[in-house]
Amino acid sequence: MNPIFLAAIPIISFFFLLLKRRKANSQKVALVPSPPRLPFIGNLHQLGSIPHRSLHKLSKQHGPLMLLQLGSFRTLVVSSPKIVEEVIRNNDIVFATRPMTKLTDALSNNKNDIAFAPYGENWRQMKKLARTHLLSSQKVKSLSFARAEELSLLLEKVADETSRGNGVVKLTEMLNSYVTKLITRVILGSWITEEKKALWSKLSHESSTLVFQAFFEDFFPNLKWLDVLCGLDRKLKNYTKNRDATFDAIIKNHGHESKEVNGKNSTYFIDTLLDLQNDSSLGFVLTDDHIRGLILDMIIAGIDTTFATLDWCMTELVRNPKMMKKVKDELRKVAHGEDMISEELLGQLCYLKVFIKEVIRLHPSSPLLLPRESLEECQIQGYNIPKQTRLVINAWAFGRDKSYWEAPEQFKPERFFDSNVDYKGKDFYFIPFGVGCRICPGMDFSMVVIEIALANLVHCFDWSLPSGITIEDMDMIECAGVISSRKQKLELVPIASKVN
Template sequence: MAQTVMRTHDHVFASRPPSIAADILLYGTKDVAFAPYGEHWRQERKLCAMHLLSTKKVQSFRHAREEEVSFVIEKIRKAQEYSSGPINMSELLHSFANDVICRVVSGKFYRKEGRNDMFRELIEKSSALISGFHFEDFFPVLYWLDFISGFASKAKKIAKKWDDVLEEVIKEHCNSNRLKDSMQESDFVDVLLSLQNDLHIEFGLTKEHIKAILQDMFAAGTDTSYITLEWAMTELMRHKESMRKLQAEVRRIAGEKEIVKEEDLIEMSYLKAVIKEILRLHPAVPLLLPRESMKDCQIKDYQIPKRTRVIINAWAINRHPKFWCATEEFHPERFMGSSVEYKGNDFQFIPFGAGKRICLGMSFAISTMELILANLIYHFDWELPYGVMKEEIDMTEAPGITVRKKEKIYLVPKLYVHV
């Protein structure tokens, strides 16, 4: 059924249902993720695919990713020197994902300014608003209840904060000598500003479009990567044999390097299998983003009327016993030698969606997750806090448009000495 919606009738179900929260936060949904289907959305998506998230552009941020990974490893080493106690891995991974996306989207030195923390706060509040229940989305005539509940006022305050911080970022990037003076790498804002006056762009790329696109990048780039990494470390701690197998592969291929580099990842087949298994068991966006039909459509024996909201349950599909053995078990070996991929062609495995609305940031996310996970496994042996058994790890999920662990995970790092 998912294949029918996202491939056979993809042209019918390529739009998004209206969302009052997205409308307020994203300048009338001038972004890519929540914008309704149309020529404007097609042009904006094409721009992002070609200039922001192409394979070439993702590779150009390789140095930035490796530098941020080195920072995390050094941070863990210093924490270990001062204390032998557990560290909050959830917080660490969240900070890492946010720092990487802040760097490639808006600049290099924002960690010191505290702006990264501001972005994290805005992302969390925006996500809560978008994933919440709002009367106007389902009962348009009751729109006034959203004002009585205080939702509209809260959303407008968050939107104003987003606008203020993004306006500041854009002003900083408008300095034509910024890159020359600081030797700073070109980031997403630089690219979007350079395209704003490009005569080859077939639609008006306004400042509001740029801000809406940047919000998409910040939110999707932070939450999904951090959540996947958090579940990865959790599952590896619950399955020590998989942890040992992964460590053996990473340490064999990386040898005695100071840091695992991106070129090393090519050979790490078990690492890739671990990431796939996490995406299967714990897709960051389990119901994907909702679609809406643009005209009447026949699917099997059902007549689907125009403007029907469609939910794709990727979580259930990824665990369907027709396609997977031992569906509830963490078993990366199932992907070893398998041709099944997450790129939208194998509909039993769709953590990033499929069709016209497939996630554009898939390549960027995978590159980031593989690099940090390989280095965490390479540099440290990990243990649970004293007295905690693997059976006691809380696997409860927190509800939302993205699904993270309800309880944070704390681990004890032991520096691995390469001999």
């Protein structure tokens, strides 16, 4: 027999064995329920303009665990708390990384942030730093003076606008401005100009829009040239160029200006990070790229999500006058005649807190949690899931699951009375801030901003719809995008309350 043929036998055998194994794995993956797909694009056309709603509808037909083919990539969509609990308990670390794409690479400042960076030692150190030095309960509390000052300015602006024209205020714009000014202040310092704050707000909105933008390379790697042809490459480069220039200017001028305004004991995030660069006990080298990544995370993730929730809160209060009265009565009871509600009183506001919980149950600001990707092969619900399979969790659908919520479509804050259900990741059917090792570390910071603003807006003013507008006229549909803000802008008529 030909010696070349004899030598080729083991190679040929290995080749067919590999083909057989791949076919078997493919068959196992195919068992995961999957909607019919089109050639080349797969299921991309089924995402719709508001993906969390489209995917929820698809899950009603194909089950709470679906396999979608989004261009070249396998993507599991989970719409069931039970399945997420299995994933987190058994495979949290397996799904601890993020899919790296052209877009996430840019947004993560070349893998130097927390939100988008891949799983690894660098990410773990960054998250530990954020939790310990930036977002600890002590740090959040130390920034109460900044929240109080910015809130006073918001209330003054509302009062001033009320006295003009027909008394109608553009509350959505005011809330967006308030959150932007507060977050840029506590992160970058009080010396940041109004122009710089507006620029950061614009960059935050642009980043949220970009996350929703479909780049060809991110779905079809071989078609990355189309991103250049369609101008998407230029759009992303312009965004990163403007962002980096803004950030570099702040770093360059920060040392002198921040000390001049704040003195040596500044408590702003950027001061803490710059001080930590010289801390040999930190455990790793904190570079300028790390600082940029962390700052970008907190500004970009913090502004739009916090503002969206606050806007939904005011919307639901106006739609539910009886609940508005309950919130106001509770505020008057704890305020004891004071003009403003202080943060020390927030712990006594039981109804306000359950009201906010109900808002984020029905209107989570991040309805689809940022996608994860499997680091190795694993099993979910008995299905074999290959390495590099993407995972999307539809947290919006969880809030509408009848297995966990009675009358889920109804707005009922009272459902949280006498309940230990919380949003901190232990209750898998209520995870607006994420779950597992990728849970948002800034939830406590965000919630105190929302609670103190909402408490004082309701305490200081009586709110109503403009003349001729009814509750039925309020459109509750979301904007298209990764952040679920309300599409219709909120305009209301405030009247100063008699506190005493």
